[in-house]
Amino acid sequence: MKEHAVTIYDISKQAGVSIATVSRVLNGSDNVSEATRQKVLKAMEESGYTPNAFARGLGLNTMKTIGIMAADSSDPYLAKGIYFLEQLLRGEGYDCLLCCTGYSLKNRIASMELLITKKVDGIILVGSNFVYEDDADNKYILDAAAQVPVMLLNAALDAPNVYSITSDDYTSMYNAANMLISEGITDILYFFNSRSYSGRRKEAGFRDAMKAAGLSTGDGTLQFYRGNREDVPAMADLLEHVWDQGHHFEAVLASDDTLAISALKFAVRKGIKVPEELSVIGYNNSMLTACVTPELSSIDNRQETLCQHLTATLMGVLGGNEMPKQTVFAGELIRRGTTR
């Protein structure tokens, strides 16, 4: 059985007053007699509708809604971010409209426009893949920021009304590579799947650490291109293919834990001992690190802390305060069984 949604017309008709009068009552205006006010409130009560949502619909208050965009809310890392943000925003009295955009720019532009249409109070982009290498592709972010604050989790973009909360991916990766080098490991494969903002920062950290140590990164990077970012066996296949082509390595430094997990799978297939013959380091310090034996060493980019600061910054901006445009936290390598 479908219910008829109660409208301003229903209340107006039932109370026998004009729509403007109903609006005045909703708005708490003094310019309504007490008798009329009571008639309207009675009609509202009898029709069983909720003044708050209604008042918001009239634009009397803000929508108290934040739009959250993520490429794929089922990606374990992004899912965690969405979870933290939803909890934190709810604590501040805000609801979350979730948009899963996939990875195409076209869909992202459409989702962004949709959220603006919904009169959200702010937009959070979860994941660094929303900031493109080519500045022209980032116009959709600037367009949105012209209307509401745009918060970037794990990405940075210098533009008005855009706020970035990032982990220092460059330094984290630089330090991880450096640690491997200090152990005498020079054949390091940097294994990645994305040239997003954070992806480029990570890769630069790896390259600079190698360069600083006088090491070549000639064929030391490998990108997993396949569509499905969860396809661990396909990632292991790629590593095996490269290895069989004669490109051997003593360590895999991966841009996320899924890729690192695939390196462990590859090692088992080939009978390569971890960490004695192969060190593996992941990124994100996700629950995957505990799923494998030995447990995965991984860089913790402090996602929960980032989400807390993002929410605090957004609340500050919405409250009309001057807030920092960019906040950067240091990451930390959590050493477990896949490093010596």
Place this chain on the structure above:
Amino acid sequence: MKEHAVTIYDISKQAGVSIATVSRVLNGSDNVSEATRQKVLKAMEESGYTPNAFARGLGLNTMKTIGIMAADSSDPYLAKGIYFLEQLLRGEGYDCLLCCTGYSLKNRIASMELLITKKVDGIILVGSNFVYEDDADNKYILDAAAQVPVMLLNAALDAPNVYSITSDDYTSMYNAANMLISEGITDILYFFNSRSYSGRRKEAGFRDAMKAAGLSTGDGTLQFYRGNREDVPAMADLLEHVWDQGHHFEAVLASDDTLAISALKFAVRKGIKVPEELSVIGYNNSMLTACVTPELSSIDNRQETLCQHLTATLMGVLGGNEMPKQTVFAGELIRRGTTR
């Protein structure tokens, strides 16, 4: 810089007409002169606001929004469900309001009330943990269903305006236990973490299969009680503890993949060979199955199919059609390296 949200008052003032007239224009009423209509449209254009969202706020149309509740959107299995649903609903022109409720009934009641206040067109409960053993605890679902259709993914509840889409967990678990028994394995540990609707169905399937084979389930079930459902090492600790107490087993039949992964971890610790000395079967057929070596055998409960049917059923209900109250799909054991 905060923007002032455009209201019906702004349009009315700017166009020099009454609020009722603005409403009539929004509503497409004939009872407005063309000159007045043009004045209102001009004011709308100049103030740069979006008629559709506004009209919805007035209750002229539906909100075209579905509330999605999940205990924890970062749980890999629930995250996948949310992802599928969000995509499918967007395809139907609906937005998703996400509420992460945690596992307490109190929070769930509050979230449910909030979604109703938001005038969502329907509510989807993702995960079987929303249906409680005690009927009195399910009142919050019935209350919501008195206002909007409530869809249950992976749970069932026989009540007006409640629609259930489930996988046949009972039969899937019965068949999996039966397969192990047919291989001569009689010491099966059923390892679970929840007595949710689907949890109880799974356990019953295990117990009935054992009973049908004339086997005892005396101490054959083990519940992981700890708060963090991702704490794989703690799960492995529990298995080790039980084993060290002298309760040995030849198979672990787990109610989800995370628990099954912990059984593999436990086996490595103890030097128990999988699958020769220990068979392990998980549930959900998640990406975790591919993260371990050997890869995990797991029951596929066809979540994407469930989400498709849930969305189709909801759209049917919202369209005023008679739709099935309960839809049940068969699951399937995907055999990989952890079973013989």
